[in-house]
Amino acid sequence: MTPASVSLRATVLCLLACAGLAAGDRVYIHPFHLLVYSKSSCDQLEKPTAEAPKDPTFTPVPIQAKTSPVDEEALWKQLVLAAQELESEDKARAAVLGMLVNFMGFRMYKTLSETWSAAKGAVLAPPALFGTLASFYLGALDPTANRLQALLGMPGEDQSCTSRLDGHKVLSTLQTIQGLLVAQGGASGHPRLLLSTVVGLFTAPGLRLKQPFVQGLTLFSPVTLSRSLDLSTDPDLAAEKITRFMQAVTGWKMNSPPTGISPDSTLLFHTYVHFQGQMKGFSLLPGLREFWVDNTTSVSVPMLSGSGTFQHWSDTQNNLSMTRVDLSKNACLLLIQPHHASGLQAVEALTFQHDFLTWTKQLSPRAIRLTMPQLVLRGSYDLQDLLAQAKLPTLLGTEANLGKISDANLSVGQVLNSVLLELKAEDGQQPTESAQQPAGPEVLEVTLNTPFLFAIYERDSTTLHFLGRVANPLSVV
Missing domain, CATH: 2.30.39.10 (Alpha-1-antitrypsin, domain 1)
Incomplete structure (x- = not known):
């Protein structure tokens, strides 16, 4: 394990020792078991089988293909449903993951703020950052998966299955946490808080993605759009096409994303978050x-x-x-x-x-x-730049093993997080x-x-x- 990973692990363990303070005097004993594979799941995964079938793959449709616009009220209903009737273990899992999300958020906010001038505004969404990195963990094989697990703040006691982060648990718990935020309580009706997350996977023509990976992303973002376009001939034109496409689908006017798509990129991963709140x-x-x-x-x-x-x-x-x-x-x-x-x-x-x-x-x-x-705040950040500033420039580089995303040798370009946050007066007030x-x-x-x-x-x-x-x-x- 690298020195950075050891330091990160020590810091997270210190945080968990103070979990009673950070989570309303609730104390958890060795809480990481809530986020790793269970013994029964590991037994199933490790059971010897005959020739395992290959994961089905598909080629994303061209970016010109028509797409239904995002229905934010429908997404709100899905989130509220995900947060209903939670068992005590579900709530404990959300609290543990919340601590890891917060730690990641503070770390990345500090990294970003070191490049900001005092006069610059900013908005950062820690769950979107965490969810994006957890999505790559879902698509990674070792040694990349192990390094991503360390970055997410999850110490691996050993290399056994029951010490491995369960990516599906993490992403579904993130959805639960989002649902807890926007649940209104009391009478139903028009939501006063909306929180929508949309993921765009943009690939070079002909690249095949694995269906289980893309389906897994819907736990984090029910709207996951896979589209292909030419990323190499004119990268700036490709960036414009992606911006127009996402604005047409969502209706959100986001900041212009960072330029500089590498012409040898074969995969771009963009996460878009919209929060709208009415202040009662x-x-x-x-x-x-x-x-x-x-x-x-x-x-x-x-x-x-x-x-x-x-x-x-x-x-x-x-x-x-x-x-x-x-x-x-x-x-x-x-x-x-x-x-x-x-x-x-x-x-x-x-x-x-x-x-x-x-x-x-x-x-x-x-x-x-x-x-x-x-x-009305907007922010747009390339996680590749953040990882480089955090001295992890190769984590998602050409040597990364992302074999659960595609059988092709991927070249990951932008890993973008874009945020639109709006706080307004209560309607009619x-x-x-x-x-x-x-x-x-x-x-x-x-x-x-x-x-x-x-x-x-x-x-x-x-x-x-x-x-x-x-x-x-x-x-x-």
Whole structure:
């Protein structure tokens, strides 16, 4: 095992030792067994058989082929169904996987933030990152599978089957975690939170993919689109075609993906995530309001306002304040504001760490009038670049053994994660008297009109679904 893998394993074990703090005082004894192959599954896998039939394969249809548009409400219903009537073991598995997802998210966020300027906004979806890497694990054979398992934070005690990560369990648990986030509780009706994940597999013409691999991806993303196109003659044109195709299918206006598709690529793996939330009790204020990018520069942006009892904490020692807004029964929006705008990066480095959610124990109820920008955030990242920055440039390179994806020698190009996050006022909500009149002396005014950080997490599994920085609301629209 490489030194990096040993270090990662030690860190994760330390995290699990603190699982009671990270998951609401719940303690798990050796929880990894929830994510590996069971003894009965291993017995079945290792049972000697006659000549094993080859996995069926197929050639993706050309990108010009017509496709039905994505039905986001149908995807929401699937997620809610996946999170219903969970057994205690299912909930424990979600909590364990949530810790691994969070650790991956913090690690990759730190890697990304080292390349950002202080004035750049960002949004990252840790479950999408984890799910993309877990998808490659599903399609990998050793030694690549072993290295991916270490990266995902799952220590392999030995090379036995019962120490191997079960990729199908991981992907289905990710779907459960997504369902927990958007489940409304109470009366059914039009969902206030939508979370949709779409995977695009783009291949060179003639490349055959294995059906079991692509079918397995639907556990993570019910909409998995496999399409072929010429990636070598004009890579920039290929990128444009992919962007037009995905926008036509989803209707989402994503950031333009990073350019530079290698002409020798035979497989591109793109994960697209759309989150849309309506903030109950919040209204869109009339006109535009000032958001101060720095001490001398402001921009005019639409603002939301809402009054109520929110969880809040002001930490004078670390010069930050936290305010939590419940988006639904399970989903929480945490807003982190430096007391001084110039301290954003210091607060970011301090808070976005593995013990981040333990800070929420300091929150207490407070009557607040909260004003913040309406958010439409976009981010697009190539995991190949992230892996290179994390000193793992060859993990998905030409030497990678991805024999469960295709029998061909794959050349993996872009491994893209694109995020579109929207937070808006509740439909039909009009400005209330409390939003229009000055607050009383007992009501705390919290106004986010300078750069701030945010996180959206799911209460039960304590999984962080989104991490981000809002440095200038207009720069990310």
